[in-house]
Amino acid sequence: MEISQEKSVLVTADGTPLKISLARAQRRSKIVAFSMVLPLLIFILIAFLIPIADMLSLSVDNSITKEILPKSVIALQNWDETSGELPDEVVFAAMVEEIKKAKIARKHTRVGQRLNYESSGFSSLFRKAGRKVKIIKKPPYKEALIKSDKRWGQIYTWQVIKQFSTEYTDGYYLAALDFKRNPTTGKVESLPGKESIYLKLFWRTMLLSSLITFLTFIIGFPLAYMLATVSTRLSNILIIFVLLPFWTSLLVRTTSWIALLQQEGVINDFLVLVGIINNDGRLAMIHNATGTVVAMTHILLPFMILPLFSVMKTIPKSYVRAAVSLGAHPWKAFWKVYFPNTGPGIGAGSILVFIIAIGYYITPALVGGSSGTFISNRIAYHISSSLNWGLGSALGVILLGIVLALFMLYDRIVGIDNMKLG
Amino acid sequence: MSSSEAYVSFQGVQKSYDGETLVVKDLNLDTQRGEFLTMLGPSGSGKTTCLMMLAGFETVTHGEIILDGTSINNVPPHKRNIGMVFQNYALFPHMTVNENLAFPLQVRKMSKSDIEDRVKKVLDMVQLGSFGSRRPMQLSGGQQQRVAVARSLVFEPKLVLMDEPLGALDKQLREQMQYEIKHIHENLEVTVVYVTHDQSEALTMSNRIAVFDDGVIQQLAEPDLLYEAPENAFVAQFIGENNTLYGKVIGLDGDICTVEAENGDKLKALGVNIQGVGFDTMISLRPERVEVNPESGQCSSTVTGKVEELIYLGDHIRSRMNVCGHDDFIVKIPNSANHAQLSPGDTVQVGWKAEDARALDVLVS
Structure with a gap:
């Protein structure tokens, strides 16, 4: 088609190319349409795209070392870290000067904090240095600094500073995946088993989210089927009950599960009362993975039911009837004909539930205990408690990457246009 | 069976x-x-x-x-x-x-x-x-x-x-x-x-x-x-095109009854579904069974019709006429070599055989 257009450009009566004419004629309506979505566009830009970009940059940002120790970093470039000798006096002089300066600006601890992520001990090293440098008045700085703390006399210390003085770093990502760059060799090593927590947490998040998705499907499918097959009047009433959880505070719903599931809670009391368990054997159903799964399945159920319902609504009754008239038992007709046609709804519901679950924060935080927390709880911890924003951002970006990858995988296998959200 | x-x-x-x-x-x-x-x-x-x-x-x-x-x-x-x-x-x-x-x-x-x-x-x-x-x-x-x-x-x-x-x-x-x-x-x-x-x-x-x-x-x-x-x-009106004429049965001779239309014309029809003399009836008559200007003796009922509208349809010409007070009386005139030449406003004779006009029940609606 494009070839034929190249050969002869269509023109209007006055000789202007047809495409230009058309664009001109449609410009006004395009401007109007665009101006209507402009507020939303600005909002999304400010509230969504810019924060994400900022988060992305935080996760690789390593400018702090260079910013606070600029001269030392430059001076260290001339030092061969594999030589087995300490850096020369120039480096020590620059370091002392810059720590002094940073101390006044109260920034010296931030370098220490950053380097502490890579090798513990640096936080205290720099804090101590901040206190001690003011008495170092004249050269030789090398001896003076080493005297203040003998760690300054170790080659390892300077290797770490040099290694992590680049503008950008992959250190946060490595940490988020339980790896570590060896300061001496610069090689990437995986952390010993007991220190690796993030991969386990990612894995648990995926596993529990899958379980939650599966449970919402098992519970939601028959319900959606009923909604789609009863009379419109009844289904409208029942839909309200499905939506009811949306109109209740998330906190109320989550805490009501605590009331139900806790050791002295309603369910345990009942089980003890009817004698299924004895008083000492009360089940631990909250503040662990069970609690997270139960509460989140309940909360995310509507996200499964609604897409399923809207797809089932469009499947003509005659499909199953046709299958039955062709001799299939009603069960077989359902399985072979009705069920495959609910595919777009299952896909949409599952991906919706899974993606919401994978990034869920408040419910696991409230009822998850230690075995039922998700990666998002860890991100929240790094953002608001440990203040290691770089690691928090890296974890967030990896989570985003997983979601996008799953989305693309879904598109590849099922096709995104084969999904119906309502 | x-x-x-x-x-x-x-x-x-x-x-x-x-x-x-x-x-x-x-x-x-x-x-x-x-x-x-x-x-x-x-x-x-x-x-x-x-x-x-x-x-x-x-x-x-x-x-x-x-x-x-x-x-x-x-x-x-x-x-x-x-x-x-x-x-x-x-x-x-x-x-x-x-x-x-x-x-x-x-x-x-x-x-x-x-x-x-x-x-x-x-x-x-x-x-x-x-x-x-x-x-x-x-x-x-x-x-x-x-x-x-x-x-x-x-x-x-x-x-x-x-x-x-x-x-x-x-x-x-x-x-x-x-x-x-x-x-x-x-x-x-x-x-x-x-x-x-x-x-x-x-x-x-x-x-x-x-x-x-x-x-x-x-x-x-x-x-x-x-x-x-x-x-x-119901069947007469549901199947095919159908002219209806309402009237009252005034005489019965074997299968053939005489119906007085609303305007006083006397029509002969086949009594198919009538309750007897004195009762209302509806005569059903297919448009293609109506003759325009029939030769004398060919038709058992002949009445005057006024041409209201003509529609040319190729193989035949549909003529809407006013017959017995009904202005929705349709006559199909085959487009044959010597078919009747009509124009709106003409007054013509239309006729049919008694057995083509079926006197039926009156639909209550």
Whole structure:
């Protein structure tokens, strides 16, 4: 088609190319349409795209070392870290000067904090240095600094500073995946088993989210089927009950599960009362993975039911009837004909539930205990408690990457246009 | 015809959905083996309900449906072995044409090679031999229709039900499919029960037509009889084009009665469904049976008509006239070499034979 257009450009009566004419004629309506979505566009830009970009940059940002120790970093470039000798006096002089300066600006601890992520001990090293440098008045700085703390006399210390003085770093990502760059060799090593927590947490998040998705499907499918097959009047009433959880505070719903599931809670009391368990054997159903799964399945159920319902609504009754008239038992007709046609709804519901679950924060935080927390709880911890924003951002970006990858995988296998959200 | 030789037999069947009104009122209907029977009627007349009861998708409220000598009231639909073509084809969109056709054979646990043979045979029958690997959505409406017909026949049922199968097609395709279905029926010698609201469809294909209205069969007859000898006003007006003249029976001589029209004209008509002298009647008269300026002695009734409108339709000219006070009296004038030359405003004589004018009951509406 494009070839034929190249050969002869269509023109209007006055000789202007047809495409230009058309664009001109449609410009006004395009401007109007665009101006209507402009507020939303600005909002999304400010509230969504810019924060994400900022988060992305935080996760690789390593400018702090260079910013606070600029001269030392430059001076260290001339030092061969594999030589087995300490850096020369120039480096020590620059370091002392810059720590002094940073101390006044109260920034010296931030370098220490950053380097502490890579090798513990640096936080205290720099804090101590901040206190001690003011008495170092004249050269030789090398001896003076080493005297203040003998760690300054170790080659390892300077290797770490040099290694992590680049503008950008992959250190946060490595940490988020339980790896570590060896300061001496610069090689990437995986952390010993007991220190690796993030991969386990990612894995648990995926596993529990899958379980939650599966449970919402098992519970939601028959319900959606009923909604789609009863009379419109009844289904409208029942839909309200499905939506009811949306109109209740998330906190109320989550805490009501605590009331139900806790050791002295309603369910345990009942089980003890009817004698299924004895008083000492009360089940631990909250503040662990069970609690997270139960509460989140309940909360995310509507996200499964609604897409399923809207797809089932469009499947003509005659499909199953046709299958039955062709001799299939009603069960077989359902399985072979009705069920495959609910595919777009299952896909949409599952991906919706899974993606919401994978990034869920408040419910696991409230009822998850230690075995039922998700990666998002860890991100929240790094953002608001440990203040290691770089690691928090890296974890967030990896989570985003997983979601996008799953989305693309879904598109590849099922096709995104084969999904119906309502 | 006795019910012993009937293949499908509705015996006193009643159906109610809400327990307050009857959708089907006391239906008695016999279908012969190999017959093409059409249930024709306006929407809401109960014809589809009857079909669904026969297929097993609706329960029978009262009465019995007999298939090949045994009652099928309590046989679940998947065990009835009745083929069915649905209004919107109900082809399974997630399966290819081949898979759709193989479905009834697979549930019957036929061998793979048998299934392949049968599917190929039936696809060739509906002239879609090369479309087997397509999905229904990739086919045109007419092709989907053919696949639906093929699927209802592939497991060789003795009885096939069709629920307005041609409703979604355009006119030309519909006519073509009518012939195809008719030929398939003739070749396979299956019994077909067909539901439609389209009378030309019914007239084209059926051996017999049951005209439904208000849950009751108004008339059950062969197509030509239905058209030429309607037994009541509903059938006369529902089937084909029809002129109606209202009047009162003033004389009865054997089969032929004399009717005084509203404007005082005396008309001769065949008394088919009249209550007797002195009662109101409706005369039904086909437009093509009216003669313009008839030769004397040719017609038993002759009245004056005033030409209101002429519509040229090629093979014939439709003339709307004012006859006996009704200005919607239609006369079809064949476009023959020496047909009557009319122009609006002319006053002409129109006449007809007494046996073509049927004096029927008066519709209460």
